[in-house]
């Protein structure tokens with residue numbers, strides 16, 4: 001399921017062509033999905049409603065813009081991959097920091113949606129290329145932040161991503177987390 005989600009994200013990036021930061025809202029719009037920023041309970045990152053094949057993503061407008069981008073990508077994954085299972089998804093935060101190895105209540109769909117969002121916003125090939133051009137010092141907070149800002153993601157999301165891809169050593173995420 002995770003594999004499928006990552007492939008779906010790559011396919012979209014390939015079809016759209018893309019710049020960094022990836023225009024996640026443009027991608028959603030191109031797929032008949034409307035994004036609405038709204039006041040939501042602080043514990044809710046985002047919701048997806050599917051009506052007659054049309055998707056509406058509600059994003060918590062009080063969350064940081066980078067976090068909103070991740071939420072939009074996550075909800076888009078539910079729309080593209082899971083709408084046959086349900087027409088309503090409510091994601092409580094922090095959805096994206098759940099460890100994929102942790103057990104208990106972590107649904108496969110959520111793991112898949114996070115994998116999709118990570119690949120969409122921080123494409124593996126793009127990250128590898130940038131790190132080849134300009135290696136980052138994993139100990140240097142600023143270099144992580146700079147790279148995160150370029151991709152429009154939080155430093156924490158980027159660190160988790162780099163660790164999972166094996167592009168920085170494991171202990172780094174423990175430091176930032």
Ligand SMILES: [Zn+2]
Pocket residue numbers: 074078089090091095109110113
């Ligand atoms: Zn979700």
